[in-house]
Amino acid sequence: MKTARNTTAKTAVLEIFGKSKIALSHTEIYxxxxxxxxxxTVYRILDRLVNDDIxxxxxxxxxxxxxxxCHHHAQRVHIHNHAHFSCEKCLEITCLENVKPSYIMPHNYKVNNINFTLSGLCPNCLNSNI
Amino acid sequence: MKTARNTTAKTAVLEIFGKSKIALSHTEIYxxxxxxxxxxTVYRILDRLVNDDIxxxxxxxxxxxxxxxCHHHAQRVHIHNHAHFSCEKCLEITCLENVKPSYIMPHNYKVNNINFTLSGLCPNCLNSNI
DNA sequence: AACTAATTGCAACATTGTTGCGATATTATT
DNA sequence: AATAATATCGCAACAATGTTGCAATTAGTT
Known part of the structure; x- marks a missing residue:
């Protein structure tokens, strides 16, 4: 098995994620x-972090x-099926950890994963729009 | 105002869409x-078709x-907020015109658009998996 | 300190999408 | 049917994003 290492670059990337409340692109991180x-290296670090569910x-x-x-709740298995909000003005993406859609699927489909992204105006931009 | 023209290329693209039950990428069309x-030209035609809501x-x-x-129902204004299903095996994307999620948003967000994509196995691949 | 394997840097490449501009073709007009 | 106006096209060039191979480096272990 592979044993992950703590390199300078990986630490730097994790530090950035720690400080940011919003989702970041490869370019923004780099x-x-x-x-x-x-x-x-940034691409590879991101790949590994995604693989390791971090x-x-x-x-x-x-x-x-x-x-x-990822925000891990307790020791439970982590599921990414929460919603994301993408602001049309500031282009920031925020995780809406508590928004989970309910829906009814046709038969014969096996759903393994869902992606639910909403776009519009985030609270910040909504206020500054008045 | 602009008057759209019926060119050979545009007709060819529309014909492809007519024949296909699944969503297609630029590359697949080209x-x-x-x-x-x-x-x-294919890029530009696709841009125009999206703009014209076709x-x-x-x-x-x-x-x-x-x-x-797009499947326009009657003369109503067309909304794209239906769900899409992305098959992990055959990679095909299908429109689930009737699947609409319900959800509860936190306050202070203004939602203009939603994207709801589910992935897993489509009926075809589910059957051939048995 | 030496060893092993994970990680990195570099260069090169692939894919996807965009832009400017002169040439072409479609549609409306005469 | 010929003409005019302009939507569309082809080409070349560029930009952004992501991938791969391989030799060099470095973290963690013995």
Whole structure:
């Protein structure tokens, strides 16, 4: 089995996630640590973090890919089926950990995963719009 | 105002959509008509079709962008807030026109649009899996 | 300190999408 | 049917994002 290592680059990425309340793109992360490591390294670190369930990957309505830290509740198995909100104005993506959609599927489909993304105006931009 | 024209390329693209029950990517469409027109032309036609509400754009869980013909019900204004199903095996995306999620949002968010994509096994692949 | 394997940097490549501009083709007009 | 106006196209060039191979480096272990 593989034993993950704590490298400078990985620590730097995790620190960024720790500080951010919103989801970040590869580019946004890389910009903050371009003197620490290579562009490719950031891609690889993100891949590993997603694989290790430390970070989850979110695809925006536009197709923009972002990443956010997972919030593990207790020791339970972590499921990513919560909703995400994508603000049309500031372009920030926020996890709505408590919003879970209910829906009725046709027969004969086996649902393994869901992606529920809402877009519009976040509380911040809604206020500044008045 | 602009008056849309019926060009050979546009007709070819529309014909492909007519025949397909699933959502198609730019690449999939272009492969079928690469002797008819340029790659860029396909991009532009898709853009226009989306703008004219003839086709809608779907972003997969992976970030794959696909397009599918809109089904207009009566003369009503067309809304794209239906669900999409993305099969993990055959990678096909199907519109679930009748699946609409219900959910409760926190206050202070203004929701303009939603994207609800489910992934798993489609009826076809579910059967062939037994 | 030496060893092993995870991780990195670099260079090169692939895919997807965009833009500018002169040429072409469609539609409406005469 | 010929003409005019302009929507659309082809091409070339570029940009952004992501991937891969491989040799060099480095973290964690013995």
């Amino acid at each position: 910009k903050q640590i371009e003197d620490v490591c290579d562009r490719v 970070v989850h990957k979110i695809v925006d309505l536009d197709g923009t890919v972002k990443y956010a830290k | 492969k079928q008509i690469e002797d008819v027109c340029d790659r860029v 086709v809608h754009k779907i972003v997969d869980l992976d970030g794959t962008v696909k397009y599918a013909k």
